[in-house]
Amino acid sequence: MFKPRAQIPVLHQGTGAGTAIATDTKTGAQKEVVTIYKRNLEDVKFQIIQEDDEFDEDKQEKEKEQEGTITGPRGVEMLALAGKSDLVKGVYEGGLKTWECALDLVAYLADQKHNYDGQKVLELGCGSALPGIYVLTQSNTVQVDLQDYNDQVLKFVTLPNVLLNTHVRPDQQPQDEEEEEEEEEKPEPKEPRAEGEEGEGEEDEDEEEEDPEPEKNPADGDFDNVELDLPDSDEDRLALMKKVEAQSRFFLGDWSGLVDLLGFKSNEDKYDLILTSETIYAEESHQKLYATIKNSLKRGGKALVAAKTFYFGVGGDILSFRRLIEQDGVFDIKVVFSAQAFVRREILELTFKA
Numbered sequence: 586m587f588k589p590r591a592q593i594p595v596l597h598q599g600t601g602a603g604t605a606i607a608t609d610t611k612t613g614a615q616k617e618v619v620t621i622y623k624r625n626l627e628d629v630k631f632q633i634i635q636e637d638d639e640f641d642e643d644k645q646e647k648e649k650e651q652e653g654t655i656t657g658p659r660g661v662e663m664l665a666l667a668g669k670s671d672l673v674k675g676v677y678e679g680g681l682k683t684w685e686c687a688l689d690l691v692a693y694l695a696d697q698k699h700n701y702d703g704q705k706v707l708e709l710g711c712g713s714a715l716p717g718i719y720v721l722t723q724s725n726t727v728q729v730d731l732q733d734y735n736d737q738v739l740k741f742v743t744l745p746n747v748l749l750n751t752h753v754r755p756d757q758q759p760q761d762e763e764e765e766e767e768e769e770e771k772p773e774p775k776e777p778r779a780e781g782e783e784g785e786g787e788e789d790e791d792e793e794e795e796d797p798e799p800e801k802n803p804a805d806g807d808f809d810n811v812e813l814d815l816p817d818s819d820e821d822r823l824a825l826m827k828k829v830e831a832q833s834r835f836f837l838g839d840w841s842g843l844v845d846l847l848g849f850k851s852n853e854d855k856y857d858l859i860l861t862s863e864t865i866y867a868e869e870s871h872q873k874l875y876a877t878i879k880n881s882l883k884r885g886g887k888a889l890v891a892a893k894t895f896y897f898g899v900g901g902d903i904l905s906f907r908r909l910i911e912q913d914g915v916f917d918i919k920v921v922f923s924a925q926a927f928v929r930r931e932i933l934e935l936t937f938k939a
Contacts, residue, residue, distance in 0.1 A: 619695045621715050621722075622749040623683060629741045683713045686862040686891035686930055690716040693889070693922045693932055701727040704857040707881060708732065709840065709874065710864040714743045716891075717860060718750045721832060730856075732836040732843060739835050752828050840873040844880045855883040862891035866901040871909050878935065879915060888935040889921070893928045903931060910935065 694716060701724040708717035711731040721729045731747075733739050749755065816822045836843060849855050859882050864874055878888045895902040910916050915938060922932035 619691055619719065621691065621718060622746070622755060623713055623715070624742060624745045624749065626682070683715065684863040685926075686893065686932075687713065687715045689922060689924055689930055689932060690860060690862050690889060690891040691719045693891075694719055700724070701858075703727070705855070705883075706730070706858045706860065707856045709843075709859065709861040709877060710734065711743055712738055712863075713746055715746070716862060716889075718746055720858070720860075721747065722750055725832075728832055728834075730834045730836065732838075732840075734837075734839065736837050739837055743835065744829070747829060747833060748825070751832075752825060840870075840877040843877055847881065849881070852884050855886070856881055857883055857886045859886070859888040860891075861888070863893070865890065865892045865903065865906045866896040868901050868905050871901070871906050875906070875909055875913070879913075882935075882937070884937055886936075888916075890933040890935065891922075891930070892933075893930050895928055897928075903933070907933070914938070 701720055703726050704724075706717065706720050706727060706729045708714055708729070708731050711717055711733050714731050717729045717731050720727060731739070731743055733743060816825055836846065847854075859878050861874070861878075865871060878890075882888055890906070892901075892903055892906070894904070907918060910918055916935040917938055919934045919936075920931050921934045922930075924930040
């Protein structure tokens with residue numbers, strides 16, 4: 586689905602890609618740093634363009650000839666739209682970026698120290714899927730399903746990020762033979778000269794040699810980018826995907842059809858935890874999002890909705906979403922996290938009324 590040797594940065598909070606920092610919501614004191622790996626956005630864009638270059642032109646021409654055919658934008662078109670706006674209704678919903686509330690949600694989950702063994706979790710509008718991925722890394726028996734509106738986002742962002750944090754983590758990869766050879770070929774440090782001894786052709790004694798830059802260690806999280814080798818053969822890639830499918834499913838499309846697609850037969854088939862972040866930015870989508878949460882959440886489970894209190898230019902806000910839930914009278918609502926910023930950010934916890 587994506588090319589080997591992808592560039593992956595470690596996430597840094599505040600830069601749009603970084604480690605989430607768990608904090609005490611009352612005092613703001615830092616409690617824990619959670620490292621999550623995320624594919625480099627520039628690498629994603631490069632592959633989308635590359636895939637478009639390999640697109641079957643004959644097939645494209647046939648599609649153009651079919652009257653009434655409605656197709657989504659090609660990758661390059663989507664990138665152009667994404668460059669002009671954070672979202673384009675019905676086309677691009679912002680999934681290529683990592684938003685602040687996703688990091689808030691990771692931090693909150695890390696602070697809770699919950700046992701996810703045997704549970705079912707769903708992340709709606711997942712994008713880079715950091716909250717869902719965090720949960721996935723906490724248990725070998727949890728099931729985490731991921732949904733997004735755009736196929737390019739699932740293919741080039743969500744799935745690679747799942748792999749990076751589970752089966753092909755950069756900090757758990759063996760060192761390349763080339764890197765080992767380079768280590769062996771490094772010159773040995775020079776022995777210090779005796780006092781008064783001069784070296785032939787040496788530079789001014791007053792010039793101090795610069796200390797070599799310390800090597801970055803992926804296991805310590807102290808690097809910006811790494812190159813990751815993925816399986817080359819179809820057989821090995823299929824085996825890798827089977828490992829992913831053992832704990833995760835990926836759903837594409839609008840929320841309105843998701844519940845029917847999931848096909849719940851009983852309350853036990855539903856999810857113990859539903860996660861979503863930065864998905865209430867448009868008020869017209871509130872009803873579909875709420876209905877999906879309401880009809881997919883198990884009795885006794887909870888949903889966590891991370892969002893800004895207001896979204897300028899698109900009209901969505903937490904107050905409108907809360908009003909919709911309160912009017913339905915099905916859920917209790919509690920603010921479990923709040924971060925003061927230019928626009929305040931909150932996490933709402935929804936649980937079924939007794």
